[in-house]
Amino acid sequence: MEFNEEKLIPQLSIDCVVFGYKEGRIKVLVSRLNLSEDIYTLPGGFIRQEEHIDESAHRILEERTGLKEVFLEQYRVFGVANRKNDIILDMFEKLPTESGINKENWQNWFSKRFVSVGYYALVDINKVSLRKSEFDAEINWLDLESLPQMIMDHNEMVDFALESLREKLDEKLIGFNLLPETFTMRQLQELYEAVYDRPFPRNNFQKKMLDLNVLERLDKVYTGAANKAPYLYRFRKDIKSS
Amino acid sequence: MEFNEEKLIPQLSIDCVVFGYKEGRIKVLVSRLNLSEDIYTLPGGFIRQEEHIDESAHRILEERTGLKEVFLEQYRVFGVANRKNDIILDMFEKLPTESGINKENWQNWFSKRFVSVGYYALVDINKVSLRKSEFDAEINWLDLESLPQMIMDHNEMVDFALESLREKLDEKLIGFNLLPETFTMRQLQELYEAVYDRPFPRNNFQKKMLDLNVLERLDKVYTGAANKAPYLYRFRKDIKSS
Known part of the structure; x- marks a missing residue:
């Protein structure tokens, strides 16, 4: 150098x-x-x-x-x-x-x-x-x-x-910076659990995240086993996580 | 210098x-x-x-x-x-x-x-x-x-x-550093209102503060008009505000 x-x-x-x-x-x-x-x-x-x-x-x-x-x-x-x-x-x-x-x-x-x-x-x-x-x-x-x-x-x-x-x-939703473009609710929950090093109850977690109104749910892609495939989400583009 | x-x-x-x-x-x-x-x-x-x-x-x-x-x-x-x-x-x-x-x-x-x-x-x-x-x-x-x-x-x-x-x-109760040793509930509320620049509803505020379990209520001093004198509180000595 x-x-x-x-x-x-x-x-x-x-x-x-x-x-x-x-x-x-x-x-x-x-x-x-x-x-x-x-x-x-x-x-x-x-x-x-x-x-x-x-x-x-x-x-x-x-x-x-x-x-x-x-x-x-x-x-x-x-x-x-x-x-x-x-x-x-x-x-x-x-x-x-x-x-x-x-x-x-x-x-x-x-x-x-x-x-x-x-x-x-x-x-x-x-x-x-x-x-x-x-x-x-x-x-x-x-x-x-x-x-x-x-x-x-x-x-x-x-x-x-x-x-x-x-x-x-x-508070600032910065966790989304750690995730890929699209993710499942379960992946998001696992991220939170990893950061806080403790479990989050599934139903509460999903409700809390949806209530934040920052997630956009994507259409399911037909795979032949669509019923089992989880929804994919992405962070809403019009919200700046900072 | x-x-x-x-x-x-x-x-x-x-x-x-x-x-x-x-x-x-x-x-x-x-x-x-x-x-x-x-x-x-x-x-x-x-x-x-x-x-x-x-x-x-x-x-x-x-x-x-x-x-x-x-x-x-x-x-x-x-x-x-x-x-x-x-x-x-x-x-x-x-x-x-x-x-x-x-x-x-x-x-x-x-x-x-x-x-x-x-x-x-x-x-x-x-x-x-x-x-x-x-x-x-x-x-x-x-x-x-x-x-x-x-x-x-x-x-x-x-x-x-x-x-x-x-x-x-x-979260950290640091506001008590701004107050004198003893203070009334009203003085504490006024401090919070000054810091946040907004009013706090009186009953809620008092309940919230008492629920924190960090205040010690002092005996009323008899002044001849004791019923009107507000209680004085102080921050509990065994809790370190940091």
Whole structure:
């Protein structure tokens, strides 16, 4: 990566908790760094001097997922004293001088304490093309329920992001960002159950969702077993989930 | 103020929306700067390298209010591109060189774009001793409903803080931080009405508050007209409003 510290705001970073949803499970996008040990991090980056912080977050996310327009929201600033990324610093320490990377600049950059703005994103996992950064050995969707220990406060970042997601799921209908274009009522219910980690009674759930008046029911496609096929729904186009 | 930019995180500030409550009105703490024109700002400051950002916010607030322990919560980061404090920069521009203030350092400091972490605080106005910073002509409690135009995005900061306050007032019972130690049911209702800017039906309100089971009713003091005196309540000591 071209690194010019004068183009970036120092001591301020962005970290993204990217939530996806697949086969009844909430997933989180996690990088494994290209190091001898298994070191895991959330996707993150820095703020260019001329960028709105939201733009920076979108750019960081696009770099890893290929997605241009995603639901992305800042939810908390992580700013404990002496918040430093010693593992990354150590990684640069061990780089051979002839690696072509400006080791000294990076080391100076990461030797400082960072305040990080936490964003969370909700994406349709089917639309994502994962891309590694040059520091990643791999980047993958991991189950929220069994995330590995990550660097610094990144696990805590996920906890707070999940709490924000739960607070807003119902009220702002943002959960639909996690689903494909069309879905069954059962799939929607399973999503809610996964986010809140508890069961919802089926009849109540269906009634509540229909009462919101945000779903459009699609015609059943004749399959020869139409009576058994569940209705497909989609989110009404004239309502903006934000 | 002693100014040593190496002790502070550059390009990152904290601004505080301090809510108080008096005579049925929500008040906000606002400084008028010591300039020829009337320029208003929220109380704010910077983050020392060794401080947790929450500590910085508490310090900034204590400097203006004398209060050590207040309800204070980060609620949003303000980070549009090119967010600069041109008025302050201009103020230093006009300072005579012999003012004793290190003009050049300050100008360099304020010439950069700043990202600001917004905090809001809820305080009992009776406990506050207002103190000006050296840049303030005065610092005062102004009515939320008739705030003057402030610098940069400070009015927007108040709007977002009020929105956060409304979201949490009920759920987290933080409103009690705005009230004195003891209060009548009517005073509590008036507070809610001021925050939400709408009336609450009296019987419903009283029932809802009592059902929360967080209030302790105090004995009536015999005044000779005891039947007319309303009950006083206080927030139960064994519940932490947070």
